[in-house]
Each structure stands twice: as C-alpha cells, then as structure tokens.
Amino acid sequence: MENTKDLTVAGLVHDLNNVFQTLVEAADMLSEDPRWEHLSALIVRSVERGKELTQSLQKTEQPAATVQNIIAGAQSFVEDLVLAGRGPAIHFECDVEPKLMLRRALSWERVFINLFSNSVRAMPQGGSIFVQGLRKENRLIITVADDGPGIEPHLLTEIFKPNVSSRLDGGLGLHIVESIVREHHGEVRAANRPDGGAEFTITLPVELGL
Numbered sequence: 001m002e003n004t005k006d007l008t009v010a011g012l013v014h015d016l017n018n019v020f021q022t023l024v025e026a027a028d029m030l031s032e033d034p035r036w037e038h039l040s041a042l043i044v045r046s047v048e049r050g051k052e053l054t055q056s057l058q059k060t061e062q063p064a065a066t067v068q069n070i071i072a073g074a075q076s077f078v079e080d081l082v083l084a085g086r087g088p089a090i091h092f093e094c095d096v097e098p099k100l101m102l103r104r105a106l107s108w109e110r111v112f113i114n115l116f117s118n119s120v121r122a123m124p125q126g127g128s129i130f131v132q133g134l135r136k137e138n139r140l141i142i143t144v145a146d147d148g149p150g151i152e153p154h155l156l157t158e159i160f161k162p163n164v165s166s167r168l169d170g171g172l173g174l175h176i177v178e179s180i181v182r183e184h185h186g187e188v189r190a191a192n193r194p195d196g197g198a199e200f201t202i203t204l205p206v207e208l209g210l
Helices: 011-033 032-055 067-084 103-120 173-183
Strands: 090-096 127-136 139-146 188-192 198-205
Touching: 011 032, 032 067, 032 103, 067 090, 067 103, 067 127, 103 127, 103 139, 103 173, 103 198, 173 188, 173 198
Parallel strands: 090 127
Antiparallel strands: 127 139, 139 198, 188 198
16 A cells, blocks of 8 residues: 555645745845845745745644734735736735734635735736725624726636636635635625725624634
C-alpha cells in the first residue's frame, strides 16, 4: 500500500515552508539593491501571511479579532497583490461598527481576501471597494461591494459553486467564501447594485459570529 503520510496537512505545511524559505532568500538578495527594497518588503509580508495561513490549517482553535482588524489585514494583503501586479489604484471605504468580533480570525481574513480579490479582478482600470459591518438585533451583517461591471445575470444563482466563473482560471475563491461562512452557520448572498457593481452580503447569528 502506498505510504500517504506525506500527503497530510503537516506534510503540505512542511513543503510550503520550503517554498517560503526560498522566497525569503530571494527577498534578501533583492533588499541589497535600493531599487528593489520595496519589492523585497512586499515579498516578506506575503510570506509571513502565507505562513500564518498554513499554520492555521494545523490548529483546531484560532484567535478571535475585531472585524475592523480582520478587514484591515485582508485589505493590506490585496493592496500588496495589486502593487506586485502593477495594477491600478483600488480605493477602500470601510464603515464598520467598532468592537464587532469574529472567531477564527484567519479564516475570516481568507473570506475578505477572496471577496476583495474578486472585486479587484472585476475592475482592471481601478475602482472602489466598499465595506460595511453592523449589528442588527441578533444578526451581524457585513457587506462588500464594488463599482465594477457587476455579476453576469446567468452566474448569480451559481456564483458560489466551485469552478463557476466568468474567467477561465477562476471559480474557487467564492466557493471558499461560502464554505467558511456556512461553517459559522451564516449565509452569503450575491447581487448586483442598482447603480452598478457587485455586492456580497454576509449574515451571521451574533452569538456564533462573536
């Protein structure tokens, strides 16, 4: 029988750490040239985020954090992504009630990274991403919207299924979003805004989101 012990999460994390070490060494070389210091710093930040995500796969418990801090972490990641790809400027507008908390902060950062990245890809000429978070009675409601072209109507009812995308190489990010939201007994809906752009609304029971 084939030995599959190296195919476990621990084995995957080990292999990814080797990849991360290679990237860190490359960043160190770049940092020796003042022209590439900013790129070196960007690589190191991305590696640190990658390590956090891989480590979270091995943990049964993750720390809680405020919604504001989780969104700030995801925003920083996506801004680095845009910078690395020399993409157009993306402007973030956030209106989140203070002290709102979410368990498993790293999982929720994945949610917002995927939603923000989805918006960035939909706005190749640049644009704005709007985030709102509030508590309404016994529900926590978080909305992520953009001023891009919106979602093609025939995709609206299928958008969270794996491998459903308007891009040939896409279709997994929004499925990850829905999977994590469902793990927290919540729901996520996709819609088109009346004035243009896509909108994703996450609704959670407060006692489970906190």
